[in-house]
Amino acid sequence: MLDPSALTPPDNCYHCELPVPAGDDYSLEVDDRSLPMCCPGCRAVAQFILESGLGDYYRYRDAPGNNPEAFSLEMSEMLEAVRLYDDPEVQRDFVRRDEAGVDFATLAVEGITCAACAWLIERQLKKCPGVLKADTNLSQHRVQLQWDANQVALSTLLQEVAKIGYRAFPFQPDTQELLLREESRRALGRLGVAGLGMMQVMMYAVALYAGAFEGIEDVYRDFLRWVSFAVTTPVVLYAAQPFFRACVRDLAAGQLGMDVPVSLAITAAYLNSIWATWFQTGEVYYDSVCMFVFFLSVGRYIEMRARHRSDFATRTLLRLVPEVALRLGEGEEKFVPVRSLRVGDRLRIKPGETVPVDGVVLEGISSVNESMLTGEPTPKAIGVGERLIGGTQNIESPLVMEARQVGPETVLSTIVALLDRAQSEKPALVGLADGVARVFVIMVLILAGLTFLAWWLIAPEKAIWVTLSVLVVTCPCALSLATPAALAGATSGLARIGFLATRGHVLESLAKATHVLLDKTGTLTKAEFEITESISVGDLEPSSSLALACALESASEHPIAKAFLHAADSASSLEVEERSANPNRGVEGRWQGRRVRVGQPKYVSELWQEQGVQPPEQVRLNRQEALWILMGDEKGPLAWYALEDQLRPEAKAFVHELQARGLQVELLSGDPSPALQRVAGELNIETARGGLTPRDKLDRVRALEAEGAVVVMVGDGVNDAPVLAAAQVSIAMGGGADLAKITADAVLLGDDLSLLTDGLRWAHQTRRVIRQNVTWALAYNLCALPLAALGWVAPWLAAVGMSASSLLVTLNALRLHRVRQKT
Amino acid sequence: MNILFFLIPxxxxxxxxxxxxxxxxxxxxxxxxxxxxxxSILFDDDEEGPKPSERDSS
Structure with a gap:
């Protein structure tokens, strides 16, 4: 009954669906069938899942499982580190205990890809004795856990989850997130009240409209009006509150935003209706009020959801700094919460762990991955006395460090502060409708004033009534719906293809863009090493020398090793003994009795005591920026490998399309190497600046903006974060640093640059729709206003016209859902 | 039509x-x-169902 997914090629791993390396046999015998497995990790996970009777997972999942190899390093470390989470002192931060002794905690889980994952995790946890409740939230990748601490320890539960190939860690929602959740709840509540109210009032309105044409007894008409009043009141007082608040805020700041006419229209229509109801004359607009509030709330709700979704996702992942650190004391080592670290503490950092605070190395040699700061994928060699920056990752071997800066003084915190400031100083682009609204509101207010004055002189008893109907007739419903409806449609359409706009202005600003600034590493390139050239110089076949290099590198977490492992798909693996890693230099091992090394040319050539070895000249000149790795044994060199960071495949077409649209493309990089000019040449980019610090980049953006350019910045690293915050439109790669994603106005999920060109196309389409909508709304209002001021428009006609024009605008915006992806 | 005064409230x-x-x-x-x-409604929550033969009782 086990049904390996029909989509998986038979040779691929049953669990993670990656190709199985030829020659390896980790396959699992189940029900007389052999399931292919790519590695011992996958085999262990699959065996565990099947033996636990959770095999249904493979039937229901719609995405491959995680390759546990990817975090095997942490797996072994984790078993020890999770014990720490049982410490009551540490638990105080994220575990809540009720009177009955039941513990509550939220776990964030990495690796959830589909509903089957959620099911698997729940089943796995619920099988443990002592677990009272385990609810997985598929959208947020969280598990709500309730357990009895007397029966089971939290660390056991975390390990249970790790056994099936996921990583769970306790999660403490921060205040900001609680606020977001509260905001989202309130908005949903308001939306519901407005929607339900609208439906009810519409029903009464149908009766009232029918009555207006067919005749209705006053007693029923007034009754229906009073009922409508009763239903509309909570809609106005509760559901429409955000508009009034924003209006008050705008007025206090001396601005006239879109919320001012909106509030004015709601208030005017509502008061006018009450007036008419009370004095039993005139017309009521309760239905228009409810409909207006509902449609506007829907638009804002969609926008808010898009913003929150990316916020939640990044907040869950914002774990650059580990929560616990291993502190060395008087003859003992103890895990302590990072917050309790003091300057001068000595800490041990194991390979694969994140450096908790800034400091210096006291013991050990290793390399650290600073890509989150610099964007450069090559790890930096580090030795005694050198500086470590909190948030970077230790790669090769254990280090002992002394804390020098903690808390808000760390580099990471400083960048966050710089970024907060840049964000608050960001020049706001005035939306089209906002600009129009300003003029429009002033005009309406003046006209309403004049109307009142004129009627006061002609017929004082009618003055208030006519003035109110002017305000209602000119109700900027269509005008204020014009933009949000179009933006909501385009935003949700773009989110479906992987372009996540998290701020409301993105689409409008994108359409106005004049310059696109691109970061190199991680944005135009993949920020991963690939073997671009391999030359055999010894007695080995190219395929077997590659296999040997892979076998030597297979235990390393170093990015260079990963390049070999990626290339190893088709290679068979070889038995290598006595393997040992030499930090920053290379790996050594014994194969068929030969001592073999792979790594830095200098380190490898020590084997046969030669100095200054170089790769063959003509190849070297072709690949000047490449990182050359040598493999050799005691007799001499065996093979040379050139490692390079490759351009994304879509980069060329992407730049070309931007230029075809008349945008200025510039390359800004922190990388000082000549590789930048080569990339620029290859992509046909004229302006390329290398060796820039975050501040230089920021200055460049400011300079361009001072010239009146609208700048789109695309980046991925933490070093890009301040620039992203400052640019008018900033776009982060989905695979980039979390800090960059939080700061950015939009995120390209799936790291596909062509999404940005899709985004540009939709932005232009959206702008066209907004223009049409605004033009229509203005034309309608300009026609209706004079007629209403003269008292010629029958109020019911005005109400019908108002609704029809709002509907037209909304329908026009709906067309944006169907924009073709590729023209 | 007086029923309205009852039905609408x-x-x-x-x-x-x-x-x-x-x-x-x-x-x-x-x-x-x-x-x-x-x-989640697609998943069976009962313990019965197809089991691999080598599964020992848990």
Missing amino acids: VSLLLLGAAIWAFLWAVKNDQFEDLDGPAH
Whole structure:
């Protein structure tokens, strides 16, 4: 009954669906069938899942499982580190205990890809004795856990989850997130009240409209009006509150935003209706009020959801700094919460762990991955006395460090502060409708004033009534719906293809863009090493020398090793003994009795005591920026490998399309190497600046903006974060640093640059729709206003016209859902 | 048509109940995860079902 997914090629791993390396046999015998497995990790996970009777997972999942190899390093470390989470002192931060002794905690889980994952995790946890409740939230990748601490320890539960190939860690929602959740709840509540109210009032309105044409007894008409009043009141007082608040805020700041006419229209229509109801004359607009509030709330709700979704996702992942650190004391080592670290503490950092605070190395040699700061994928060699920056990752071997800066003084915190400031100083682009609204509101207010004055002189008893109907007739419903409806449609359409706009202005600003600034590493390139050239110089076949290099590198977490492992798909693996890693230099091992090394040319050539070895000249000149790795044994060199960071495949077409649209493309990089000019040449980019610090980049953006350019910045690293915050439109790669994603106005999920060109196309389409909508709304209002001021428009006609024009605008915006992806 | 004076207030009560129920649901996180429950009905929660032969009782 086990049904390996029909989509998986038979040779691929049953669990993670990656190709199985030829020659390896980790396959699992189940029900007389052999399931292919790519590695011992996958085999262990699959065996565990099947033996636990959770095999249904493979039937229901719609995405491959995680390759546990990817975090095997942490797996072994984790078993020890999770014990720490049982410490009551540490638990105080994220575990809540009720009177009955039941513990509550939220776990964030990495690796959830589909509903089957959620099911698997729940089943796995619920099988443990002592677990009272385990609810997985598929959208947020969280598990709500309730357990009895007397029966089971939290660390056991975390390990249970790790056994099936996921990583769970306790999660403490921060205040900001609680606020977001509260905001989202309130908005949903308001939306519901407005929607339900609208439906009810519409029903009464149908009766009232029918009555207006067919005749209705006053007693029923007034009754229906009073009922409508009763239903509309909570809609106005509760559901429409955000508009009034924003209006008050705008007025206090001396601005006239879109919320001012909106509030004015709601208030005017509502008061006018009450007036008419009370004095039993005139017309009521309760239905228009409810409909207006509902449609506007829907638009804002969609926008808010898009913003929150990316916020939640990044907040869950914002774990650059580990929560616990291993502190060395008087003859003992103890895990302590990072917050309790003091300057001068000595800490041990194991390979694969994140450096908790800034400091210096006291013991050990290793390399650290600073890509989150610099964007450069090559790890930096580090030795005694050198500086470590909190948030970077230790790669090769254990280090002992002394804390020098903690808390808000760390580099990471400083960048966050710089970024907060840049964000608050960001020049706001005035939306089209906002600009129009300003003029429009002033005009309406003046006209309403004049109307009142004129009627006061002609017929004082009618003055208030006519003035109110002017305000209602000119109700900027269509005008204020014009933009949000179009933006909501385009935003949700773009989110479906992987372009996540998290701020409301993105689409409008994108359409106005004049310059696109691109970061190199991680944005135009993949920020991963690939073997671009391999030359055999010894007695080995190219395929077997590659296999040997892979076998030597297979235990390393170093990015260079990963390049070999990626290339190893088709290679068979070889038995290598006595393997040992030499930090920053290379790996050594014994194969068929030969001592073999792979790594830095200098380190490898020590084997046969030669100095200054170089790769063959003509190849070297072709690949000047490449990182050359040598493999050799005691007799001499065996093979040379050139490692390079490759351009994304879509980069060329992407730049070309931007230029075809008349945008200025510039390359800004922190990388000082000549590789930048080569990339620029290859992509046909004229302006390329290398060796820039975050501040230089920021200055460049400011300079361009001072010239009146609208700048789109695309980046991925933490070093890009301040620039992203400052640019008018900033776009982060989905695979980039979390800090960059939080700061950015939009995120390209799936790291596909062509999404940005899709985004540009939709932005232009959206702008066209907004223009049409605004033009229509203005034309309608300009026609209706004079007629209403003269008292010629029958109020019911005005109400019908108002609704029809709002509907037209909304329908026009709906067309944006169907924009073709590729023209 | 006097029945309206009875039926409409009744409908208002129902509306009130609907709004209360909606707000209750929002407050109790019923709208927090809109993706998971749609799939979860597809999974059997009972222990029976196809088992691999080498599975030992758990």
